[in-house]
Amino acid sequence: MPKTKYTTHPGMVDILPGEVEKWRALEAIIHEQAAIFNFEEIRTPIMEQTELIKRGIGQLTDIVTKEIFAFTKGDHNYVLRPELTAPVVRSYVQHHLAQRGGAQKLYYIGPMFRAERPQKGRQRQFHQFGLEILGTNDPIADVECITFMIRIYERIGIKNFALKLNSVGDPESRESYKHVLKDYLRPNLEQLSELSKTRFEKNPMRILDSKEPEDQEFIRNAPAIRDFLNEESSQHFDQVCKYLDMRGITYLIDPLLVRGMDYYTKTAFELTSPDLGSQDAFAGGGRYDLLVEEIGGQPTPAVGFAAGMERLLIACDELGIQLTKEKSIDLFVVCLGDNARDWCIKHLSEFRNRNISATMDYKGRSMKAQMKEANRQNAKFALIVGDNELESGKFVFRNMLESTEEKLSLEEIFTQFI
């Protein structure tokens, strides 16, 4: 309801007090689990070179052709990052992270930007967390990605999701499959949707992803890429499945799962939820063995995923999952009269210096109003300070939960919090 002159841009939202606490709780879980998996955090700039994003994600992808926020300033082209795989790879190449030895296991949390039409679970500034494992083609890396991804949801208490798995093959497998697929579709080309017709030459595999009703029959009977994988891709896929089985992770092999970015090879996976509505993808990812070289590094196999944090929080709300405890403070200092107020201003620090969370009323209000405020702030204790207390050195120390109170000296009050 924008009645005010200045508002956020469409699809860009303020995260207000009350909501921020959920974000911090979610971030804490991600950091905690990443530490348990021995992954390291990486933070890259919000803006990258436009060329990096175009090369990384693919010139013809929807993200690049119509969803990036880009502008030019001086001699530089800037783009607000629409995802973080290409930037992380850029950083990996730029700083020679491979020289640190071993596979690099890098996770991130942060805002992304895509100029899409906003709807539930889809914003123009949104947040993802994700993981990239660079420098190994071992299927265990694929499975570690998937395990970490799922672990976050399970740790939060979300169990109602489906893991879809497929292989989009290596370039060799994919080329042969594209021919098979096109041969299969060609006789019926006229009956396909307009969108699919345009994809027939540019990116025929994306046709498998179509939800147009007229395409469904052809898609259902389409040859599956799995049957056209070469030896290496096929073995890799089997190993991924085997390791997932060993870990007891259930998955659904979906021959129609095709990812939206050009850089994917071999393993592709997606986590979907029935609690999300039409934007039902929690997270997605896969292997991208060609991207590092594409961006100018040594040939380096890699795998990763990205997960939408808004969608995760939507699911929490739908499922009634509380990420945060009710907040409270240790002490609310109620002061009566100017002398007491001066005393409070001076002594509040003595509580805070002892790590006791403490506050007071800022508006010089009545005792009743201050007590109400203490209650609203969920204070565990209230300290009542008036002229009597200042004279005697004994203060009324009220336990707000039990509605009991006693008269204590300042030193005695400090010991109550140990």
Place this chain on the structure above:
RNA sequence: GAGCCUGUAGCUCAGUCGGUUAGAGCGCUAGUUUGUGGCACUAGAGGCCGUGGGUUCGAUUCCCAUCAGGCUCCCCA
């Protein structure tokens, strides 16, 4: 980018078949309690009825446009 729906107080929503001062609950402020919160009661503050235009003697109400949001398509996380 396309289709449909919605837009009244901080929040959730009534309402006006077009007619003087626009309603509730919650929340907020204060009082009932000269130094004591949660409950109750009482009072108060808070609305260009999303914005702009049109029809009309008169529009929050009808029409058009626009903006924002929701649902779906598309796309993706």
